[in-house]
Amino acid sequence: MSEIASLEERSAWFTADRFGLFVHWGVYAAAARHEWVRAREKLTEEQYEPYFEHFDPDLHDPVKWAEDAWNAGMRYFVITTKHHDGFCLFDSELTDYKAASTPYGRDLIGPMVEAFRARGFKVGFYYSLIDWHHPEFPVDLYHPQRDDADYIKATEGRDVTAYADYLHGQVRELLTNYGRIDLMWFDFSYEGRGFNAKGPKEWRSAELMAMCRELQPHILINNRLGLGIGQGPDTADFTTPEQVQPPGHENEFAGSAVPWEACQTLNGSWGYDRDNLDWKPPGMLVRMLLDTVSKGGNMLLNVGPTGRGEFDPRARDALAGVGEWMRLHEPAIRGAGRSSFVPPADCRYTQRGNRLYLHILSWPMKHLHLAGLAGKVAYARFLHDHSEVKRVEYNPANPFHNHLKGLPEGTLTLSLPTVAPAVEVPVVELI
Ligand code: H79
Known part of the structure; x- marks a missing residue:
């Protein structure tokens, strides 16, 4: 295996940047009611199929996304290469359930990586460990058909090892075909939670992590493979509190400080959610960002683009609001972190x-x-x-x-x- 630098060296860019863009995009953008819509509404493969059949983001322009994110003050981005529904934005040779097989007809990840890199961003890949489409993925308590006794009976013989082979193969594609990738964001492990629960044993996490580090020795890997944290290359590099402002700095593991990143939504949903009214005002987003940095963490703020491939006006307004504050206050965020002084109230x-x-x-x-x-x-x-x-x-x-x-x-x-x-x-x- 190639030489792996210390976590401190590998994470220097990450802790300096402080503010990143998360993008959740897939065929669920067409359903326009949360990225978990298939599981929430227990939709069958057939009921979910129209979103794939009609997926055609004709207005997609990753240069525009990169421009909006840059002006918001973000300096790295993480894109869902595959979410829990199994749909892939990248042109995998291991499946036809991908953008290249929709009416859009081509890879979405290559041009996106190129546009963000060219604008000066670091690039990260989100990859869902859960997969509701793969024929060997055993039904569990998160699966859309979790309550369908006939479906469970008919799929009893599913072989999670065969699924893990697929997952490892896809991660190999992602870390081989798109140049330098700075960060891997796996989602998620749930050992001990209900029937057919899955964790590091089922994903073969140790083997998977070793492969990531061999293909991209500088890479940062999040903590959702279910391995240890901050204890060398066999363990995760950062933690990922989700949709919360941690009360403290949340980064001590076995006595050493580990980077952390709060992932946050604009409106409570990760995928495009047309009728959702829970939009956080820009002032709240700014307070979340500075509160996070004051505790030594990063904020990864999500946009769920529409089925046509655009950031909708509400998302663009939110980013612009944060951007106006960041334009004037960047020195207090970028390259900044915790202080040992205790501030006054409020x-x-x-x-x-x-x-x-x-x-x-x-x-x-x-x-x-x-x-x-x-x-x-x-x-x-x-x-x-x-x-x-x-x-x-x-x-x-x-x-x-x-x-x-x-x-x-x-x-x-x-x-x-x-x-x-x-x-x-x-x-x-x-x-
Ligand atoms: O990708 C985003 C989410 O889809 C995924 N992680 C972020 C980054 C994620 N969100 N929640 N979870 C994983 C854990 C599962 C939460 C659940 Fe539920 C509670 C599943 C079923 C009940 C929330 C509410 C999601 C569906 C209904």
Whole structure:
């Protein structure tokens, strides 16, 4: 096997980038009601077939996707090469259940990888371990036909080893045919959960991971193969909390710090969901991003493109909103991470080198008191316009400091304008 660099070296780009685009796209975009629609509604293969038969994303232009994502401030992207329904966007030789066999008639992954790479993105592949289409995938509690006794009886002899051969073969294709791939995102393991549960034994995860590292020695691999985490090349490189803001930094495994990435949706669904009204406003997305970085993590934010291959206007508006904040606040996110200083209430700190960024989530009247920062800050300014923010270092002996009485020594006080700057979250840069 080729030499594998340390996790710290391999993950340097990942933890610096901080913000990525997730794309969930497949024939479920035509159903337009969640990527789990086949399992939720217990649709049979025949009932699901029209979405494949009519799949024709005639407006698809990956250069536009890359442009929208870049302007949002994202610097890596992860695309669903295959989701749980088994449909492949890539031109696999191991199946006909792929974009090349739909009316669209060609590979979607090659041009996408090319467009994102050319724009400057790192490239990651999502690959579903679950597969509801493959003839040897044993029915389990997540399967669309999980309650169909006749179907279960008729499929009893399915051989999960034969399925694992297929899965390994497809991952080999993905990591051989598209040049340098920076990240693999497997989804997911559920050993011990119900009948025909599947995990590292069924996926043959150890063997699969060794193959990934041999084909792409620099690659980062997520934690859903059911192996260990952060303990060398036989284990995962980062963790993947899903649709939550972890309360803490969530990255200590066996005493060592491991990168982590919160994956998040714009509206609660990963696939295009036409009638869903749960859209997060840009201000919430910005707060999720900075909260994640303040805890040392990454955010992978998802778009579910339409059946015609576009980001719909609601998704584009959300990305543009985040992008406007990122344009002005990138130094507080990119290359930044956790700080050991403790922020005041309703604030977060991120830190990049010896610069500290104070993110103010709720605007206070006049003052913010920063514990432990007296004597440590030479200059303070708003990040969005570089205008100075006045500082006072509290001194109990100074009679003009009576209004600050009671603050612990070592406190630095900021004097703020009455009206909050017109940005989603104002940030003070402490230099
Ligand atoms: O690909 C995205 C999801 O489809 C997949 N992981 C992300 C990245 C995923 N989401 N949830 N899960 C995997 C775990 C399964 C959750 C379930 Fe359900 C709860 C399956 C059935 C009940 C949510 C609600 C999905 C369908 C109904």
